Amino acid sequence: xxxxxxxxRYQVTQFGKPVTLSCSQTLNHNVMYWYxxxxxxxxxxxxxxxxxDFNNEADTPDNFQSRRPNxxxxxxxxxxxxxxxxxxxxxxTSRDRGGGAGExxxxxxGTRLLVL
Amino acid sequence: ILNVEQSPQSxxxxxxxxxxxTCSFPxxxxxxxxxxxxxxxxxxxxxxxxxxxxxxxxxxxxxxxLNTKEGYSYLYIKGSQPEDSATYLCASPSPGANNLFxxxxxxxxxxx
Numbered sequence: 001x002x003x004x005x006x007x008x009r010y011q012v013t014q015f016g017k018p019v020t021l022s023c024s025q026t027l028n029h030n031v032m033y034w035y036x037x038x039x040x041x042x043x044x045x046x047x048x049x050x051x052x053d054f055n056n057e058a059d060t061p062d063n064f065q066s067r068r069p070n071x072x073x074x075x076x077x078x079x080x081x082x083x084x085x086x087x088x089x090x091x092x093t094s095r096d097r098g099g100g101a102g103e104x105x106x107x108x109x110g111t112r113l114l115v116l
Numbered sequence: 117i118l119n120v121e122q123s124p125q126s127x128x129x130x131x132x133x134x135x136x137x138t139c140s141f142p143x144x145x146x147x148x149x150x151x152x153x154x155x156x157x158x159x160x161x162x163x164x165x166x167x168x169x170x171x172x173x174x175x176x177x178x179x180x181x182l183n184t185k186e187g188y189s190y191l192y193i194k195g196s197q198p199e200d201s202a203t204y205l206c207a208s209p210s211p212g213a214n215n216l217f218x219x220x221x222x223x224x225x226x227x228x
Contacts, residue, residue: 004159033215042120042218043205057215090160104150105216107160 003027006091006108013081014116021076021111023091031097032074033105034066035090043090049074050097081115088112118142118210122219129196130227136192137222139206143187147209150216151180151191155202163191163204196226 005024013019023032031050035043047056049068063085065077078085089112092105121140129135141149148167154160164173169184177194193200203223207216 035218040125040220042220044218045215048215104162104165106162107152109157109159 004091004093004106004108006089006111008111009109010112010114012114012116015083016080019078019081019113021078021089021091021113023074023076023108024072025093025106026072027093027095027106028071029093029095029106030071031094032068033092033094034064034074034076035092037088037090037110038086043088046076048097078113081113083115086113086115118208118217120206120208120217120219122204122206122222124222125220126223126225128225128227131196131198133196134192134194135196135224136190137204137224139189139191139219141187141189141206141208143185145210146184146187149182149189150207151189152205152207153202154205154221160205191222193224196224198226198228200224201226 003026007022033048034046036046037043045057046060046064047066063079068074088110090110091108094103094105096103123138148165150165151163152160153163164180166182171182173180179192180189182189191204201224203221205218205221207218209216
C-alpha cells in the first residue's frame with residue numbers, strides 16, 4: 001500500500017499560471033519535505049515542515065510556497081511558474097528530523113511538472 | 117551545502133554481471149550516508165543508512181560499504197538482474213542540518 005502519495009503524477013501548466021501539487025502520507029510522520037529535481041541534477045530541498053513549523057531553505061525562490069493543513073497533507077504552491085521550474089517534485093516524510101541520526105526519508109513517486 | 121558526488125553517471129551491464137559504483141562526500145563532520153534506489157515511475161526506496169566507519173550492510177544481492185575517513189561509500193550488486201535497473205542515489209546530511217544533500221545518482225541499466 002502506498003504510504004506517500006503525490007497528485008497529480010504529471011502536470012502541464014502555462015508560464016505564469018499558478019499550480020498546486022499535493023502530497024499525502026499514511027505514516028503519521030512529523031516531518032514532510034519538498035524536493036525539486038531538475039534534469040540530470042540532484043534532488044534539492046525546497047523546504048520542510050516539522051509538525052506545523054515551516055522551514056524554508058535559504059535559496060528557495062519566493063515563488064514557491066507550501067501549506068500543511070494537517071499531519072497527513074502537504075501542498076506545494078508555485079505562484080507564477082517560469083520555464084525554469086520544469087522539474088520533478090518529490091515529497092518525502094520522516095518520523096523525526098535528523099538525517100544525521102540516520103532518520104530514513106520515505107518518498108512519494110513525484111510529480112513531473114512541465115511549464116510551457 | 118554539502119558536496120555529494122556519484123560516479124559513474126550511468127552504467128550498462130549484462131544480466132548476471134556484478135557491478136559497483138561510488139558515492140563520495142566530505143569526510144569532515146560526517147554524520148550518516150543514505151542509499152536509495154529509484155525505479156522509473158516509482159518512489160525512491162531507502163536501501164541503507166550507514167553511520168560508522170567500516171560499516172558494511174547487505175540486502176539480498178546488494179551490499180554497501182562505508183569509509184568515513186576518506187569520504188566514500190561503494191554500492192555493490194552481485195549477479196545483476198533486469199529488475200535492478202534503476203537510479204541509485206546517495207545522500208548525506210551536513211552538520212546540524214535536518215535535510216539530506218543528494219548526489220546526482222548512478223543510472224544502472226541491466227541488459228537481459
